[in-house]
Amino acid sequence: MSELLPQPAWATAAGQVALPAAAAGAIADRLLIGEMIARYGWAYDERDRAALAACFTPDGLWQGVIMGRDHVDPIHGADAIATWLAGFWPAQTDQRRHLFTNVVSGEPTGGEVVAHAYLLLLSSHDSTTTPVSAGPYRFTMRRTERGLWRIARLEAGFDAPF
Template sequence: MNDKHEIQDVLSRYVRATDERDPEALAALFAEDGVFQFFGRSGTEKYQSSGKPIVGPEAIKEFVEGWHPLPERAYLHHLTTDHVIEVAGDQATMNAQWIVMSTVAEPEPEGGWSKGHAGVHGSVAPTMIGFYDAILRRIDGVWKLTRFDVLHSLPLVIPTADR
């Protein structure tokens, strides 16, 4: 696998860890000094920070563990596209567009699905959209995130202890 594919694989693992809400898998993608931060904006305004940077795998793991649980029968699916990856030796940058689809499954009727219930049952709706902006470094032969900015194209409020 070449460097660009390995770097894109880091993003694939990030979105799967996020969708599965797997704090250990997500934190493992970051270097010891890796920075994870969220931003939001309204329309074409400049991105505004939505909270303090989270630094290091342990702090990132704790942050992900604190995410609100999804409602019953709900799931998120991240889709990424238009990956722009630049590699210079053991340093790299990556930018990609993303969209998150929220799915909510209908509950199975008591007694099971009847003959007339073919196909899938539930709803799918886009819920978030934006860009990922990342800096990576090859450490002991493995690409790790040293900076990962989640740029929401909508205003973003991250709950804190005071709100």
């Protein structure tokens, strides 16, 4: 019998998920963190490279893992991340929709906070919408001087190859 993939709870076993303790933090912070996560999805799906770069801190990092086994090398810097992600657009002739759900975050410490969310990635093409992948995303968010939150580190997890 072949091994079933993904293994249940692969993200916790691989260190992708470390669910923070429930936190009573400021509601405004929670809303702004959730909004920045949503903006990342919107910027990608609407192919807005500038808006995508603006989701990250200048020294931001993006990396990925598929089922806890196959790793995507880290991309460093907001502009480099946006350029790398935009490099997928010419091959994606479908309409992508990044849906982030179940957003949870811990208490901010030192101007940073870790948040987790599930991704459901959809593709619409030829009047049909189908799932592409799903998985856990881990965001390390950093507060800016203006009090907003930006993505300092995004660790994208995928339950299946895409």
